[in-house]
Amino acid sequence: MTGMSNGNEKNVSGVGLDASKQLRRNMMYELLMSVPMFVFILVYFIQSFGYPKEAARLPRLVCTVSFVLFFIYFVQLMRCPEKQAARVSENPNPKKFWGTFISVWFFPIIWALAGYRIAVLVVSEAMLLLLGVKNRLVLVIVPVVLSLGVYFVFTRYLYVPL
Amino acid sequence: MELWVEALLNMFKPTTMLWIMIGGFIGLVFGALPGIGTSLTLTLLLPLTFHLPPLVGLPMLIVAWESCVVGGSISSILLNTPGTGGNVATCFDGFPLAEQGKARVALGIATASSMIGGILATILLYFGLRFFSRIILLFGPTEIFLLAVAGLCLLSVTTKGAALKGLIVAGVGLLISSIGFDIISGFTRFTWGMDYLYEGIPYITIVIGLFAVARMLELVTEKEQVSETGKLEGSLLEGLLAPFRYLRTVLRSFTIGAIIGFIPGLGVTSASLIAYGMARDSAPNPEEFGKGAYEGVVAPEVANNAVKGGALIPGLSLGIPGNTDTAVFLVGLMMYGIRPGSDLFVTNAHLVYLLIVASIVAHFVYCFQISLFSSIFAKITTLPLGILAPIVLLIALTGAYTLQNNIWDVIFALVFGIIGYGMIKLKYPVVPFLMAVILGPIIEANYGRALLISGGSYSIFFSSVLSKVLVVAIALSLLLPFLQSLFTERLGRKVQA
Numbered sequence: 001m002t003g004m005s006n007g008n009e010k011n012v013s014g015v016g017l018d019a020s021k022q023l024r025r026n027m028m029y030e031l032l033m034s035v036p037m038f039v040f041i042l043v044y045f046i047q048s049f050g051y052p053k054e055a056a057r058l059p060r061l062v063c064t065v066s067f068v069l070f071f072i073y074f075v076q077l078m079r080c081p082e083k084q085a086a087r088v089s090e091n092p093n094p095k096k097f098w099g100t101f102i103s104v105w106f107f108p109i110i111w112a113l114a115g116y117r118i119a120v121l122v123v124s125e126a127m128l129l130l131l132g133v134k135n136r137l138v139l140v141i142v143p144v145v146l147s148l149g150v151y152f153v154f155t156r157y158l159y160v161p162l
Numbered sequence: 163m164e165l166w167v168e169a170l171l172n173m174f175k176p177t178t179m180l181w182i183m184i185g186g187f188i189g190l191v192f193g194a195l196p197g198i199g200t201s202l203t204l205t206l207l208l209p210l211t212f213h214l215p216p217l218v219g220l221p222m223l224i225v226a227w228e229s230c231v232v233g234g235s236i237s238s239i240l241l242n243t244p245g246t247g248g249n250v251a252t253c254f255d256g257f258p259l260a261e262q263g264k265a266r267v268a269l270g271i272a273t274a275s276s277m278i279g280g281i282l283a284t285i286l287l288y289f290g291l292r293f294f295s296r297i298i299l300l301f302g303p304t305e306i307f308l309l310a311v312a313g314l315c316l317l318s319v320t321t322k323g324a325a326l327k328g329l330i331v332a333g334v335g336l337l338i339s340s341i342g343f344d345i346i347s348g349f350t351r352f353t354w355g356m357d358y359l360y361e362g363i364p365y366i367t368i369v370i371g372l373f374a375v376a377r378m379l380e381l382v383t384e385k386e387q388v389s390e391t392g393k394l395e396g397s398l399l400e401g402l403l404a405p406f407r408y409l410r411t412v413l414r415s416f417t418i419g420a421i422i423g424f425i426p427g428l429g430v431t432s433a434s435l436i437a438y439g440m441a442r443d444s445a446p447n448p449e450e451f452g453k454g455a456y457e458g459v460v461a462p463e464v465a466n467n468a469v470k471g472g473a474l475i476p477g478l479s480l481g482i483p484g485n486t487d488t489a490v491f492l493v494g495l496m497m498y499g500i501r502p503g504s505d506l507f508v509t510n511a512h513l514v515y516l517l518i519v520a521s522i523v524a525h526f527v528y529c530f531q532i533s534l535f536s537s538i539f540a541k542i543t544t545l546p547l548g549i550l551a552p553i554v555l556l557i558a559l560t561g562a563y564t565l566q567n568n569i570w571d572v573i574f575a576l577v578f579g580i581i582g583y584g585m586i587k588l589k590y591p592v593v594p595f596l597m598a599v600i601l602g603p604i605i606e607a608n609y610g611r612a613l614l615i616s617g618g619s620y621s622i623f624f625s626s627v628l629s630k631v632l633v634v635a636i637a638l639s640l641l642l643p644f645l646q647s648l649f650t651e652r653l654g655r656k657v658q659a
Binding site for chain 2: 029030032033034037040041044047048051052054055056057058059062063065066069070072073076
């Protein structure tokens with residue numbers, strides 16, 4: 001899954017962008033992940049000084065080893081950016097990205113705002129509309145059945161108060 | 163003998179049978195969907211099994227796992243798109259067979275080969291577990307600590323082209339696993355005053371985030387539809403009988419799969435590819451491979467099922483999962499409070515026997531379901547992502563919530579989903595991270611115990627022969643990427659010369 005090329009990669013040799021610009025962008029992507037991880041380790045390391053010896057022993061050891069690894073990683077990144085900088089897979093279909101993204105993510109948002117049953121109802125309705133379903137009967141029945149089905153399974157069978 | 167009888171009685175209870183049928187069906191459906199994979203299927207089932215008793219939930223999980231691997235061959239054969247990583251090599255000859263109008267024959271071969279490979283793997287698992295449960299008694303806290311570190315290092319550095327990143331994310335994973343109460347001192351760490359974090363982040367929340375949420379994000383941003391269309395033609399029975407004509411290939415592929423499964427980090431894909439390659443090289447008519455050779459389907463399918471048996475031996479006996487699927491399954495075990503390790507045969511022997519029986523029954527379950535519903539599975543492969551992704555996300559997030567009825571589980575699943583998505587996009591390996599989270603408590607507890615025994619002296623890690631061997635193994639595993647690149651460079655120079 002990771003470490004594999006999918007044919008949509010653009011790195012320093014990417015077409016359409018100036019090589020140095022592309023490299024800078026790839027470096028930015030690379031730092032996007034590594035810097036937060038470094039900050040997390042650093043914060044944990046600093047916090048560990050407030051813990052008793054037994055509780056801090058392993059985290060401190062892991063932090064120290066991670067700092068060494070990060071040092072090697074950053075040195076490699078600076079010495080040989082072409083080789084190390086991330087080759088980020090670019091979305092082959094950027095126009096559809098936000099549409100699909102929203103169709104996936106608005107379920108948790110509505111869940112948080114309106115509760116689970118309403119969220120299932122709204123999401124399934126929206127999904128059907130997005131898929132181009134025009135049959136009114138389907139548009140009414142499917143979301144209701146799905147919403148009630150999920151509610152029934154979780155509350156009656158699994159005893160989860162939704 | 164009593165334990166076998168107990169396991170059989172538990173297995174054939176109507177409730178258990180009903181749930182394993184459901185698990186088998188879900189496994190086949192999700193396995194047939196390219197891009198979902200075994201880990202994600204198991205992840206989605208974990209919250210459901212959590213609400214079932216272990217005697218029902220664990221067999222269901224095992225059956226779903228076995229079925230998922232076979233389900234992957236459906237899309238390999240019909241669409242030339244592997245359903246799971248282990249079915250990559252099945253495409254090479256499975257799809258040409260489908261093109262010749264023998265899709266059902268190919269599916270029969272895949273089913274029977276999986277059955278043979280899976281049953282042999284289960285027998286190996288039983289004897290392997292018995293053997294290792296005795297060996298593990300020789301291990302003290304020092305050796306267990308070193309063994310877990312060696313497994314983690316090996317798994318991190320075997321990530322192709324990202325050994326350093328693998329080690330870094332393993333470090334982050336270890337730190338995340340240490341959040342909450344310390345087992346030895348009882349002190350809480352890195353909780354920021356949040357009650358939710360006092361007992362640490364549940365494994366399952368992390369697994370749901372890393373696999374379900376991140377994978378769905380990856381799929382919807384890269385593909386519009388899972389696959390095109392597939393048709394089933396030919397005779398299933400002809401295919402079911404075919405693997406018995408290639409017993410040498412079956413045994414060879416099984417051995418390859420079991421060995422590769424046993425070594426952490428090598429993975430199911432490499433096992434099926436190597437088995438395919440060896441079957442082709444030793445076949446009397448290698449030119450037929452790639453054009454619809456039956457052996458070309460037998461070899462990878464036997465191997466990918468054998469991997470499970472090999473990977474579960476260190477997973478269940480030592481607590482070191484050989485691959486992601488095993489790691490997710492171990493999360494399922496831990497969810498029930500069952501810790502893999504030496505005392506698994508002592509404290510939960512009835513469950514071990516039940517798992518073995520379930521592994522055998524699983525093959526008959528999917529065989530039965532494939533013969534009944536193969537046409538439905540073929541149609542499912544055409545499901546568009548617009549429908550699939552929200553459904554998977556809905557199941558996953560609901561699953562996260564149902565664990566403790568705590569919204570923080572959902573929030574953390576989303577956070578880990580975003581982290582996982584970032585890791586996938588930026589080529590950071592996810593597997594070492596998950597392994598570190600799982601192995602973290604084992605590593606920390608045994609590290610603490612070892613130092614308590616030695617009074618704080620680090621010389622304990624070099625005291626016995628076994629610990630010295632393990633230290634050398636850790637050092638070698640860390641040097642592996644450098645040795646690999648050195649070897650590749652030299653080989654390149656030789657080729658140029």
